[in-house]
Amino acid sequence: MIRFILRRSGSLILLLIAVSFITFTLFQLGPADPASAACGQECTPERVAEARVALGMDQPFLVQYADYMRGLVAPRMIGAPGAESVCQWPCLGKSFQTNEDVSDIIGRSLPYTLSMAIGALVLWTVSGVGLGLLAALRKGSATDKFIVGAASVGVSLPIPVTGLFLLLVFVNQLHLLPFTTNEIASPLGPQGPWAWVLNYLLPWIALAVLFSASYIRVTRTNMIETFGEDFIRTARAKGLAPRTVTFKHGVRAGITPVVTMLGMDIGLLLGGAVLTEQIFSVPGLGFTAVRAAISGDLPVTMAITMLAAFFVIVANVVVDLAYAAIDPRVRLQ
Amino acid sequence: MKTRTRALALAVLIATAATGCAAGQNQPGTAKPGGSVTDIAAHVVKSGFNAKGGNINVLMSSDFQTLDPGNSNYVQTANVGQLYYRTLTMAKETAGQPPTIVPDLATDTGQVSKDGLTWTFTLQEGVKFEDGRPITSADIKYGVERTFAQDVFTQAPQELNAALDAGGYKGPYKDPSAVLKAVETPDERTVVFHLKKPFAEFPALASRSNTAPVPKDKDTRLDYTNHPVSSGPYMVETYNRGKSLKLVRNPHWDPATDPNRTALPDTFSFSLSTSQATISQQLLANSDPNAITLDSNGALQTSDSAKLADAQVKDRVASGLLGCNDVLSLNTEKISDPDVRKAIALALDRQSILVQYGGRRFGEITQTPLNAKMRGYVAQELELDPSGKPKLDEAKKLLEGKTYPKSLTFGYANNRDAYKNTGTVVQQNLKALGIDVQLVPIPAPNYYSIMASDQLPDIGRSGWCGGADPASVRTSADPILGPNNDGTSYGFSNTSRYFDPQVSRAMFELRNTSGTSEELGRKWSEEFGKALKTYPIIPLIRSHTNSVVGSNIRNAQVGYFFGGIDLSIVGVEH
Numbered sequence: 001m002i003r004f005i006l007r008r009s010g011s012l013i014l015l016l017i018a019v020s021f022i023t024f025t026l027f028q029l030g031p032a033d034p035a036s037a038a039c040g041q042e043c044t045p046e047r048v049a050e051a052r053v054a055l056g057m058d059q060p061f062l063v064q065y066a067d068y069m070r071g072l073v074a075p076r077m078i079g080a081p082g083a084e085s086v087c088q089w090p091c092l093g094k095s096f097q098t099n100e101d102v103s104d105i106i107g108r109s110l111p112y113t114l115s116m117a118i119g120a121l122v123l124w125t126v127s128g129v130g131l132g133l134l135a136a137l138r139k140g141s142a143t144d145k146f147i148v149g150a151a152s153v154g155v156s157l158p159i160p161v162t163g164l165f166l167l168l169v170f171v172n173q174l175h176l177l178p179f180t181t182n183e184i185a186s187p188l189g190p191q192g193p194w195a196w197v198l199n200y201l202l203p204w205i206a207l208a209v210l211f212s213a214s215y216i217r218v219t220r221t222n223m224i225e226t227f228g229e230d231f232i233r234t235a236r237a238k239g240l241a242p243r244t245v246t247f248k249h250g251v252r253a254g255i256t257p258v259v260t261m262l263g264m265d266i267g268l269l270l271g272g273a274v275l276t277e278q279i280f281s282v283p284g285l286g287f288t289a290v291r292a293a294i295s296g297d298l299p300v301t302m303a304i305t306m307l308a309a310f311f312v313i314v315a316n317v318v319v320d321l322a323y324a325a326i327d328p329r330v331r332l333q
Numbered sequence: 334m335k336t337r338t339r340a341l342a343l344a345v346l347i348a349t350a351a352t353g354c355a356a357g358q359n360q361p362g363t364a365k366p367g368g369s370v371t372d373i374a375a376h377v378v379k380s381g382f383n384a385k386g387g388n389i390n391v392l393m394s395s396d397f398q399t400l401d402p403g404n405s406n407y408v409q410t411a412n413v414g415q416l417y418y419r420t421l422t423m424a425k426e427t428a429g430q431p432p433t434i435v436p437d438l439a440t441d442t443g444q445v446s447k448d449g450l451t452w453t454f455t456l457q458e459g460v461k462f463e464d465g466r467p468i469t470s471a472d473i474k475y476g477v478e479r480t481f482a483q484d485v486f487t488q489a490p491q492e493l494n495a496a497l498d499a500g501g502y503k504g505p506y507k508d509p510s511a512v513l514k515a516v517e518t519p520d521e522r523t524v525v526f527h528l529k530k531p532f533a534e535f536p537a538l539a540s541r542s543n544t545a546p547v548p549k550d551k552d553t554r555l556d557y558t559n560h561p562v563s564s565g566p567y568m569v570e571t572y573n574r575g576k577s578l579k580l581v582r583n584p585h586w587d588p589a590t591d592p593n594r595t596a597l598p599d600t601f602s603f604s605l606s607t608s609q610a611t612i613s614q615q616l617l618a619n620s621d622p623n624a625i626t627l628d629s630n631g632a633l634q635t636s637d638s639a640k641l642a643d644a645q646v647k648d649r650v651a652s653g654l655l656g657c658n659d660v661l662s663l664n665t666e667k668i669s670d671p672d673v674r675k676a677i678a679l680a681l682d683r684q685s686i687l688v689q690y691g692g693r694r695f696g697e698i699t700q701t702p703l704n705a706k707m708r709g710y711v712a713q714e715l716e717l718d719p720s721g722k723p724k725l726d727e728a729k730k731l732l733e734g735k736t737y738p739k740s741l742t743f744g745y746a747n748n749r750d751a752y753k754n755t756g757t758v759v760q761q762n763l764k765a766l767g768i769d770v771q772l773v774p775i776p777a778p779n780y781y782s783i784m785a786s787d788q789l790p791d792i793g794r795s796g797w798c799g800g801a802d803p804a805s806v807r808t809s810a811d812p813i814l815g816p817n818n819d820g821t822s823y824g825f826s827n828t829s830r831y832f833d834p835q836v837s838r839a840m841f842e843l844r845n846t847s848g849t850s851e852e853l854g855r856k857w858s859e860e861f862g863k864a865l866k867t868y869p870i871i872p873l874i875r876s877h878t879n880s881v882v883g884s885n886i887r888n889a890q891v892g893y894f895f896g897g898i899d900l901s902i903v904g905v906e907h
Contacts (some may be wrong), residue, residue, distance in 0.1 A: 037778030038487035043785065044825055047491075050483040078483040082507040083554050097398055099555045100574050109577055146506045179615050182576055283575065283606035291395060294748070296778050323550060 008317045012310070018067075020308040024065050030134075032296040034096045054080045055096055068093060068302070088200035091241060093299030102303045105288060111185040112285030117269040119200050120207035127208060128215025129258060130218050133251065135216065136223035147216060154213030163206045163279035170202060177202060179184065180281045203280040207273065211265060219258055252326055263319030264312070271308025339744060343713030357546055364769035369466070375429030375653035375891070382887030387907030389886070390624040390791050392612045394632065396575045396605040401558040403479040403541035403699035404486035404900040408798075409627050411542060415602065416567040418545040418578055421454045421473065421524065422536050423593050426892035426899045428653040431706050434536045435593060438468065438546070438564070442536035447846040449531030454539065461585040462548060463563035470518035472546035478505045478513050480543045485554060488829055492801040498529045507555065533850040537802030553776060578603035580819040582889040586610045595888070597904035613881070617646055621906050627897045630695070638691060640878055652879045653891040656799035658702035661759070661871040662784070662829040664791045674738040675716070679728035680762045684720030686873055689754035696874040701852035701865060702797055702813060704875070707806045709854020713862030715872070732766060734748035740769045755873075759792060784828040795828050795870070803894050807843070807855035810861040814869060815840045831869035836860055842904030888892040
């Protein structure tokens with residue numbers, strides 16, 4: 001197990017280096033030029049040259065990349081000669097737009113994304129797996145058909161449609177919920193957990209409608225398949241209680257694909273649910289990433305891309321480990 | 334910097350006009366019998382209010398790039414800057430009118446020498462920083478010095494600096510021993526500026542944030558944005574980057590020295606990360622009666638346009654024309670025959686283009702990027718239909734027997750549908766002349782760099798918000814069609830690459846001519862008019878902005894220059 005974790009950690013670092021290099025290269029090769037964007041309509045060649053110095057883009061590409069990577073392991077100096085400032089470890093650079101430390105920007109954005117992801121995750125997992133299981137247990141019944149039908153509708157509704165509909169009904173028309181505020185980033189804040197729930201309820205529901213639809217379908221299909229397997233028949237033949245057969249034997253085996261999906265979805269969601277954050281004004285990583293990409297803010301774009309990759313890779317490792325715990329048929333060699 | 338403010342303001346206008354909806358009922362403005370359009374009337378929400386107190390919530394979709402007056406070229410920052418810094422002079426806004434230049438920290442708008450090369454300002458007595466220290470001429474000079482450090486402050490405003498006889502001065506950081514001789518401080522209350530050439534509009538340049546005082550011992554360079562030392566009525570209490578900003582009263586601001594700012598609310602609370610859609614919905618629904626926004630075009634979305642006439646909303650809409658104009662630049666090196674350019678202009682359906690910008694509520698069709706509110710303006714009428722209808726027959730007639738390019742490129746910034754849609758209209762219109770137009774998207778942040786490079790498209794939209802002095806003809810005319818610094822070719826921001834030996838020479842000489850802004854305005858108007866009649870640019874839209882405010886907000890006017898609610902006079906019922 002330890003060897004497995006060490007091996008995966010090593011590949012994680014290599015993957016992150018590859019992702020960082022690709023992002024850095026794409027940015028350099030792309031049409032956006034942060035230096036000329038910095039001075040706008042009167043961007044004379046002299047001003048662009050000055051801006052390149054200020055942004056550290058006057059150095060050769062590989063030097064810039066090496067500087068950036070060095071900042072991930074030790075503090076480094078940033079800025080034009082004579083006006084440098086220290087970027088403390090872990091230095092993810094300073095924003096081209098606002099000169100803030102990127103680590104501060106990430107630190108500020110992450111709690112919003114976490115708040116959104118955690119609630120949505122709970123909601124869609126409980127509803128998705130629960131309804132999928134119910135549909136499987138009542139296969140062919142009206143309940144099954146209704147749940148499967150609802151899942152088909154849910155999976156085909158994009159976030160902008162669900163999100164705007166929820167805002168229109170619950171906030172604009174019925175005034176049951178407030179507009180989302182950036183004052184609430186966690187349930188431990190001064191406004192308390194209830195305000196936190198109200199603040200994030202609509203994004204949770206919007207995400208849950210989309211995600212739980214897939215979970216319902218996958219859970220139902222796998223559970224039906226599992227219920228038809230020999231070991232379930234054997235368990236029933238041995239006279240085990242239906243509840244024990246279903247939950248102890250059936251669910252553990254049938255849930256494995258759901259765990260895979262869950263791991264990937266958590267990884268993606270933590271990297272920033274771009275559309276959801278935009279629609280509900282949640283200033284998380286996705287919200288921040290969009291702004292950074294539009295304005296050519298390389299350090300912020302780099303950091304969020306790497307963070308998203310980190311979450312996806314870590315989620316994969318966790319999924320692999322979880323397999324063994326959930327399904328005894330899977331063994332780590 | 335003729336620049337950023339305008340690039341800014343321009344961006345404002347640009348991003349501003351957003352919404353899609355054709356002209357219809359309840360649209361402001363009226364048509365004259367001849368088809369031309371009158372100014373769209375400005376609307377100030379509940380003016381005449383003068384009670385102090387309360388808090389205004391300012392909803393914004395993103396943080397300010399910077400609050401540092403030495404590193405800001407954005408109108409949005411200039412607007413909020415009125416609250417925490419003062420400058421030698423001030424551009425005082427009146428909705429629908431170019432701002433008036435009035436004294437601010439100085440006792441007057443400056444005394445000019447006979448040769449027009451030296452301007453002297455005297456500071457008022459009793460003006461202080463937020464820590465109680467008196468503001469001196471050295472603080473003003475240091476503020477100007479910082480803006481020369483372009484290798485540190487990429488967005489430092491450069492309009493004032495470009496006018497100064499500063500040699501190769503590069504700011505106080507790279508070489509602390511270097512001296513800025515163009516600014517002298519003979520005593521604690523006197524600031525003297527030495528110019529390269531006469532500049533009648535220098536009082537307007539002195540209103541730019543370059544002249545905001547900065548105490549040298551408090552200069553934290555790029556980190557100065559976190560707490561700029563206040564010389565205005567408010568100061569920063571808390572600033573959580575990307576999240577919130579709270580401004581509270583500066584106890585050392587003396588209203589007796591500052592008749593320009595009413596400073597009515599006790600506090601301003603900025604929310605810096607609310608999406609535009611949420612802002613517009615909150616304002617339209619009046620869910621926070623104390624709220625306003627500084628986002629472009631009041632953060633209004635395309636679908637919000639129709640709601641502005643609703644009974645619950647219309648009295649809460651501050652609106653007014655801005656100084657910002659959009660034109661189409663024709664690359665005169667590629668389309669070299671003035672008759673061909675004129676034919677292209679005549680063939681355009683500018684009414685359809687206005688629809689792409691959101692219709693009459695978001696702008697008016699213009700015949701020139703100058704306007705009658707500018708000092709010394711002389712009307713220049715083109716043969717374009719004032720209401721924007723195409724004159725296809727005349728266009729075709731002009732092209733008879735001509736050799737002209739049958740294939741052209743139209744470049745557009747890829748951040749707004751209206752730009753691409755304008756290209757589609759041009760594409761359709763020019764097809765009737767046998768010209769095939771290819772649309773070329775350009776990354777928005779680099780749009781103007783590309784327009785100034787060899788990758789310049791044959792046709793491209795360009796915006797201008799009046800430059801250094803929105804009431805001056807020169808600061809619009811010169812950047813749009815003027816020559817370069819030595820008068821031998823087209824200027825840097827002259828994206829049509831217009832250069833005529835006579836007209837451009839005359840413009841070049843006007844730069845060295847002394848006179849009042851009014852006198853020079855007439856001369857610039859005449860030369861600009863001559864250039865305009867060869868159609869290097871096709872005037873399109875002058876921007877009109879709407880901004881919805883909460884029901885408790887008073888004195889809400891859209892600034893001609895700021896393009897948003899003027900924070901210096903706004904108040905709140907509480």
